[in-house]
Amino acid sequence: MDIMIKAKLLVVLFFISVTAFAQKSVSLKKNKNMSAVNVTFSEATYKGKDALKVMPTSAQTEAKFVKLTDVSFKNGTIELEVAGKRATNAGQQARGFVGVVFRVKNDNSQFEHFYIRPTNGRADDQLRRNHSVQYTSFPDYPWRRLRKETPGKYETYADMAEGEWIKLKVEVKGDKARFYVGGAEQPTLLVNDLKLGADQEGAIGLWVGPGTEAYFADLRISE
Numbered sequence: 001m002d003i004m005i006k007a008k009l010l011v012v013l014f015f016i017s018v019t020a021f022a023q024k025s026v027s028l029k030k031n032k033n034m035s036a037v038n039v040t041f042s043e044a045t046y047k048g049k050d051a052l053k054v055m056p057t058s059a060q061t062e063a064k065f066v067k068l069t070d071v072s073f074k075n076g077t078i079e080l081e082v083a084g085k086r087a088t089n090a091g092q093q094a095r096g097f098v099g100v101v102f103r104v105k106n107d108n109s110q111f112e113h114f115y116i117r118p119t120n121g122r123a124d125d126q127l128r129r130n131h132s133v134q135y136t137s138f139p140d141y142p143w144r145r146l147r148k149e150t151p152g153k154y155e156t157y158a159d160m161a162e163g164e165w166i167k168l169k170v171e172v173k174g175d176k177a178r179f180y181v182g183g184a185e186q187p188t189l190l191v192n193d194l195k196l197g198a199d200q201e202g203a204i205g206l207w208v209g210p211g212t213e214a215y216f217a218d219l220r221i222s223e
Contacts, residue, residue, distance in 0.1 A: 028217065076222050094212060110196055115136075
């Protein structure tokens with residue numbers, strides 16, 4: 001019996017060690033392994049957390065993110081906390097857009113993308129609530145095209161508030177992805193046909209949309 005217990009304990013310890021090895025925390029202190037793609041960024045403290053503050057430039061493109069140049073990601077899990085709120089000079093269409101991009105090509109010409117619109121989460125209008133969570137794929141599948149051609153398939157509702165810390169998790173395997181919002185146990189949004197296919201691999205980026213002041217913290221990556 002003692003031998004069986006020891007064997008089981010060794011197995012448990014093995015899986016714990018493998019998980020710990022596979023998952024790594026990524027420092028979000030401003031460093032040489034970060035590059036700005038149509039954004040500015042700086043270290044900050046926001047609502048009790050050490051964070052990276054990211055602001056978009058005026059460039060008219062969806063490619064607005066801090067690129068983690070020392071990370072190559074194909075399949076696995078990305079977990080982080082984000083906060084997005086309207087910038088002081090934001091236009092009426094600003095929603096506090098904030099999210100994560102992955103499988104980013106070296107030249108930033110292609111990437112997969114999940115993000116949230118925090119001001120929609122508790123809006124008085126149900127249609128706006130339905131557009132709280134979004135998947136897109138750059139450059140061929142912006143939200144406008146996906147909403148027009150397949151309404152409701154690549155966006156959905158989740159409870160969230162502007163300017164508050166929100167947990168996000170992305171699970172990716174092949175051409176499928178699961179997006180979890182707010183610490184939910186079940187995926188908030190399912191994507192079974194990532195538009196860039198199953199084989200693309202690339203960097204991870206911390207994404208911000210127009211008219212947004214965004215914060216990022218507690219980034220962890222598992223493969």
